[in-house]
Amino acid sequence: MALRQPLTQLTKRATTSQISKFASTPVSSLWLSKQEKGLATAVPPVTQDATSSKGPTAMVFMNMGGPSTTDEVGDFLSRLFADADLIPLGRLQNYLGPLISRRRTPKIKKQYAEIGGGSPIRKWSEHQCEEMCKILDKTSPETAPHKPYLAFRYANPLTEEMYNKLLADGFGGGRGGRAVAFTQYPQYSCSTTGSSLNELWRWRNKLEGPRAGGVDPAGAIQWSVIDRWPTHAGLVEAFAQNIEKTLATYPAERRDKVVLLFSAHSLPMSVVNRGDPYPAEVAATVYAVVQRLGMRNPYRLVWQSQVGPSAWLGAQTSDTVHNYISRGQKDLALIPIAFTSDHIETLYELDKEVIGETGLDSVKRVESLNGSKVFIEALATLAKAHLESGRACSAQMMLRCPGCTSERCAASKEFFGSQTWARADSVVG
Incomplete structure (x- = not known):
């Protein structure tokens, strides 16, 4: 996401040595994906409990993905x-x-080795999606059974693989059926959710479009999109509960003075000035969480992973931690607010680089959402409301950024916004 403008500028004016330097930048300086550690953590098995035969509904979790092993880093x-x-x-x-990818691969392999040998994002995404579907089978029987799928942008299972699996499972290809593209970025950005939707649109056209063997449009998969959910009550509650657990580890007399640093991946100011909604939506999440916490602790929204020569949205997380400690404020709690599971930017950049270099046990990171039951319930509640709404996507998704010049983005939005989507309570068996 955050690499768009710096690399564009790099190609315009950078020297060969600057390009080489950029290519060797640590992986923690890029928003690669929602990756996480904990490879040894067991995820409970899932068994579907379909309570109706009026479905099925495909629930597709969209994410950037991450290499599950160090051998997959190069392809990723x-x-x-x-x-x-x-x-x-x-x-x-x-x-x-x-x-750039060839030159970065050796260093990135070492970083993944340090957080467990790869990214378990697939493990957690599968767990979250499958558990959500189990709940939906009970709470939304009109659209059951709900079948879980993943569509990763840069790692397996790729969007193409997911779409072909949908076809093999009986969705589309002349047989109709419904699918929900559920972004796992609570806050929308054109470079994350937007990129994933553009890729989904591309494969839909290739596999079910006018040139795809004469598939009748009425028999193609009918898509809808959950494109953002920055202030959903369940998401806010899940974040708040994890923060409260961390605050409870501080002595009672210091607890309300712990500074909460909500950290999200930064954006180049050129992207911000283009009108990308991400900064405002991240800020909305932060404010909703501190309200739920009773506004007891001082807090700031900070931004991590700046890279390249251009101006970025700040203040930077690493600089903020250093500055507060130098002023005597050593009780700091870092909260990754723009991700729904651990990833390399929490496990390597925050844990090893930012926190690890302080040498202070009073600087802590709040646990990521990962397998939180409160969070999974929130996903199910959000999905159920979407199914009942009859809406193809949010009104906000249809509004292009004021400075957008991407025709691909315009065409993708037009396609998803034009999809017909029956309300859950109007489905007949």
Whole structure:
């Protein structure tokens, strides 16, 4: 997400040595995905409990994904740097993309080795989606059974793999059926949710569009989108409960003075000025959480992972921690507010680089949502409300950024906004 403008500027004016320096930037400086540690953590098995035969409904979790093993890092980076939505390199895309990904691979492998040998994002995403579907089978029997799928942007299972699995499972291909594209970024950005939706739109056209073997549009998969949910009550509650657990580890007399640092991936100011809604939506999440906590603790929203020569949204997380400690404020709790599970930016950048370098046990990170039952219930509540709404997507999704010039983005929004979507209570068996 955050690499769009810096790399564009890099191709315009950077020297060969600057490009080389950028290519070796630590992986924690990029928003690669919602990756996490805990590879040894067992995830409970899931068995579906369909309570109706009026479905099925495919529930597709969209995310960037991450390499599950160090051997997958190279392919992951190759796909990432080939994405012009995320990293527009213009006519140099085919040259700079492979160059940067090859040069970064060895260092990134070492970083993944340090957080457990790979990203367990697939494990947690599968767990969250499957558990959500189990709940939906009971709470929304009109659209059951709900079948879980993942669509990762740069790692397996890729969007293409997911779409082909939908077809193999009986969705679309002339047979109709419904699917929900559920973004796992609570706050919308054109470079994350937008990129994933553009990829989904591309594969829909390729596999079910006018040139896809004459598939009748009426028999294609009918899509709807959960495109953002920054202030959903269940999401806020899940964050708040995890923060309260961390605050409880501080002595009672210091507890209300702990500074809460909500950390999210930054954006180049050029992207902010284009009108990307992400900063405002992250801020909305933060304010909703501190309200739920009773506004007891001082707090700030800070931004991590700045990279490249251009101006970025600040203040930076690492600088903020250093500055507060230098002023004597050593009770700090870092909260990754824009991700729903651990990933390399929490486990490596925050834990090892930011917190680890302080050497202070009073600087802590709040646990990520991961397998939180409160969070999974929130996902199910959100999905049920969406199914009952009859809406293809939010009104906000249809509004392009004021400075948007991407025709691909415009076409993708037009497609998803035009999808017909029956209310859950109107489905007949």
